[in-house]
Amino acid sequence: MHQLPFTALLNKLLAGPVTAVLTAMGFHVHHPEAPIANYVAMQIFVVVIAVLLFIAVRATLSVDNPGFLQHMFEGIHGFVSNQSKEIIGHGHATYDSYLTALGIFILFSNLVGLFPAFEAPTAFPYVPFGCALVTWFYYHFHGIRTNGFAYIKHFLGPIWALSPLLFVIEFFSHLARLMSLTIRLFANIFAGDMVTLAFFSLVPIGLPLLFIGLHIGVSFIQTYIFVLLAMVYLGEATAHEH
């Protein structure tokens, strides 16, 4: 297993405790001296960078003299907030913080793959699956929170006679949402990596730059799509039957 420099650093510092915890929880660790995989280390790196950025923004917040970071984050939060007001409508402010954090995590995870000694954690299927699972439970939780037990009516359709059939269809359709969120993000980023490698092996100079540019564009678009779909699912789940 090839380790990135950051992964090697984390493993050197934390291999002992991490292996002990994993073995205590019942997992079989294949490499006890390197229990942290590349994608886990990259996720940790992304979260550390994001938290440092957030601390920097909080420390320099000012009403009279906003700095560059404050402008950028106001812009990001305003963008997500406007979108969610359009899509979710009333009561959108509860979800804005989660959606912004999700967007920043996925964006940074996608973009970190462009730097030489790092790789995108979203290029492994586990990470997009994690994001999709959290989003899935999040929107179901808020659907139940806003609608109570009437949430089940979302699955039953308009005609009572067809409810059993429609319940099965809705059940599988919600599972398909989980799969489609995961695979869309994973396949876009992973395919971008593979295509860059393929063209790199053909024409080492110049041409792969175009694919790296494509990868940047795809990273932004896929982040936007993921957050947008999360908003759509949230809006659907929290819709009150007025």
Added chain:
Amino acid sequence: MRKLGMLIMLGLMAAPAFAQEPAAAASHSLGVGNWALAAIGLGIAVACAALGQGKVASAACEGLARNPAARPGIQLALILGLAFVESLVLFIWVMIFLKVPNA
């Protein structure tokens, strides 16, 4: 008549001898044929997706030309439509990527 029937039964008893031959298609793999079929399937998928994305983009262009003031909404619908069509191609690509290299 009975002797003919017994002869036929004796002939059928030889059927288990066929089981001694080694199973020819144990892995159900066509070798390079797997890759060829995958490439053809993916080619068809990409062609149909390209047609679909072309329709999405052309509808967005027409809408934008008629009503440039509606740009935010049209841009949103354009990006969303393109991403949905692309994700269908990526589903079949993931299936091929998972199964074909491992025969």
